[in-house]
Amino acid sequence: MKLEQATIKDIARELNVSSSTVSRALKDYPGISDETKRKVKELAEKMNYRPNAIALSLRKSRSFTIGVIIPEVVHFFFSTVISGIEEVAYSRGYKVILTQTNEMIAREKSSVQTMMDNQIDGILVSFSKETTDFDHFKNLLDKGFPIVFFDRIPNIENTVNVVVDDYSGAYEATKHLLQQGYRRIVHLAGPSNLKIAQERHRGYRNALQDHGIDYNPQWVVECTQGTDDEGQKITAEILRTFSETPDAFFANNDMAAVGAMLACKAAGMRVPEDIGIVGFSNWQFCSMIDPTLSSVAQPGFKMGATATEILLDLVEKKKSSEEFLDSVMLDTELLVRKSSVR
Amino acid sequence: MKLEQATIKDIARELNVSSSTVSRALKDYPGISDETKRKVKELAEKMNYRPNAIALSLRKSRSFTIGVIIPEVVHFFFSTVISGIEEVAYSRGYKVILTQTNEMIAREKSSVQTMMDNQIDGILVSFSKETTDFDHFKNLLDKGFPIVFFDRIPNIENTVNVVVDDYSGAYEATKHLLQQGYRRIVHLAGPSNLKIAQERHRGYRNALQDHGIDYNPQWVVECTQGTDDEGQKITAEILRTFSETPDAFFANNDMAAVGAMLACKAAGMRVPEDIGIVGFSNWQFCSMIDPTLSSVAQPGFKMGATATEILLDLVEKKKSSEEFLDSVMLDTELLVRKSSVR
C-alpha cells in the first residue's frame, strides 16, 4: 500500500536541485559541496526520508535478503539454527525470508523459485527428506549462485556445507557408555538415507570395534520417524524379542531416547542402574526428565551463524566457494547426565 | 547477482512484438489474438521466463510479503505460531520475512523500519518485553497500514489482536486442581506487566473464589524469567518458608512447573499424591517427564494461521479492520496428565 513516503525527487524539488545531486549528497559522494550535502541531509532527516529498498533491489539486481529453506520450523534444533541465521543476517544488514518445506520436495522447489524471483542474494538450505534429486540447486550452483547447505547435505560436488560432527558425537557417546560398563548397546538409528544418520551409526560402530566389542547389525534398529511413541514401541519390542537383553540404548535423537526410557521403565528396569541411555541433540527437555538424559549437544545456533557468515562472505565476494569445499564441521559435545552414569 | 533471466523484453524481441503485447498475452488480457497468446506463452515457457517480483513490487507499491516480528524464535510456542503463519502465507502466495527482537525495543523499531522500506504488505507482531511505548506501530496504524498483534497485545485503541483465552485456561486448570481435592494452591505467576500473565492470574483467582476458597495474594509468586531453574529455586524457597505447606502448584508456564516438580521431589514429596502440578503452554516435554505434566495447551499453530488469515484479508481489503476490533480469542484446552490426578 502507498504510504506517501518521501522520495529523492521530493527532496530535489524542495531544494531546487536535481535528484542525482540528492542521491549523491546522501551517500557522501565526492564532488558535492559540503553546503549542499548539509542541506540535503537536513531535509532528508526532516522529511523522514528512507531509501526505497525495492527500487534499490531493482537497480542493483540484488535484494540484501537471504532465503532459508528448512524442513520444519517446529523443531528445537532447527529453531536454534534459525535464531543463529537471523542474528548474523540482522547484524550484517540482511533480511531473512523463511520457508518450511514440511519435508516435501514440491514445496522446496517452488520456494526456491519464489526466492529467485525476488532477486534473493543467496540461500541457506536444509533439504527435505523427499529430496534425492538436486537439479533445482545444481542449476543455480552452476551459474555461481551462492548456496550453503547445512545439517543435511547433498551428495553432489562442489557444494558448501556446514555440518555437525555427527561421527565423533556418536563415537564419544558410545565410548562413554562402554566406559560406564555397559556392554550390550542397542543403537536406535535414524533414516539410513540421511547422511547424519549414517555418520552416527558409523561412530557407534567404530567405538564398539575400537573397544573390542563385536558389532552386530541386528542391534541397530531404524527409527524412521524419530518420535517418542515410535521409540517406545520399538524398544518394547526389542526388550520382548531379543534373546540377549540390552543394557544400554544409544539413540539417534532425544525423542527416541525418551521413548526408550519410558519403555524400559514400563518393563520394570531401572535407568541408569539396569539400562544406560544416551540421546542426540540435547533438546531442552533433557535436563527436565527423570532421570535427566545424557545427550550429544549439537551447536544449532552456531551452525546457523556460521552458515550465514559463509553465505554472506560468498554473496559479498569476500571469499570464494573454493575455500569451503570441504564441509565445515562443528564440534558436538557430550553432556553426561544421570541416564548413563552408574 | 545477475542470473541472466529472460525478461518480457527478450520475449518481445524474439517474436518481433512489443513488450506490452507480451505482458498482456501472458496475463490473458482481452484484445490479444489467440495466436499471439499461444506464441508468447510457448516461448515464455521455453525461455523459462519468470516475472521479476522486484519489478512488480516497484510498479505496484507492494511486495506480496508480510513481516513477522517476534521476541524469540527458540521458544516452542512461538515456533508453532511461526509455522502457522508460514503455512497460510505460503498457501495464499505470500512470502514471510522474519525477525526476532530478543526482547529489545531498539531492534523492534529498526525491524519495523526495514520492513517498511521493503514495501511490505502488512506485519504480524508480538512485541518485546521492553515495549511500553507503541508509537512505532501507532504511526503506521494511523495511516491504515495493516498490522495484527498476536499473543502479546498493546493497550492502545483500534488494534486487531489475536490472543489465547488465558483467563479460562487458568480458570479451568485451577478448577481441575480443586476438583482433585487440592486446596492450598500456589500460583507461580508470570511478569505482572504482561497481559497474558494478568489474565492467568485472574483466572486462578476467580476459580478459587468461585469454589469458596480464600484468595491469598501471598500465594501468588512472580517468576519473571520463566525458566526451570527459577521455578525450582522459588518453589524450594516456598516449601521452606511457608507456614502452611502448599498441596499444589499452578504455574504460568511449563518450565516453571517443571522446576516446581523437581523442587518438590527433591523435598521428598510425591507428585501427584502429595502435590498436584499444572503448567501452561503444553510444551512437548510435558508428556515425556515423569510424572507426565498436566498443562493448558495453547493453539500456537492456529494462532499464527488465524492472525495471518486476518492480516491478508486486511491487506487484500476483503475485510476491514473494524470487523476485528474485539480481540479474536482462541480456545485453550486443559490436558490432564498424571501430575494432577489423585
Add this chain to the structure above:
DNA sequence: TTGTATGCGTTATCAC
C-alpha cells in the same frame, strides 16, 4: 560541483 539521460522489469494509459 551539478545536471541530463538512461535503465533496472513491469504495467497502465493512450493512441493507432
Add this chain to the structure above:
DNA sequence: GTGATAACGCATACAA
C-alpha cells in the same frame, strides 16, 4: 489487436 510512452525510485555514465 497491437504499439509507444511513461512511471514506479534509484544510481550512474556522461556532459557541462
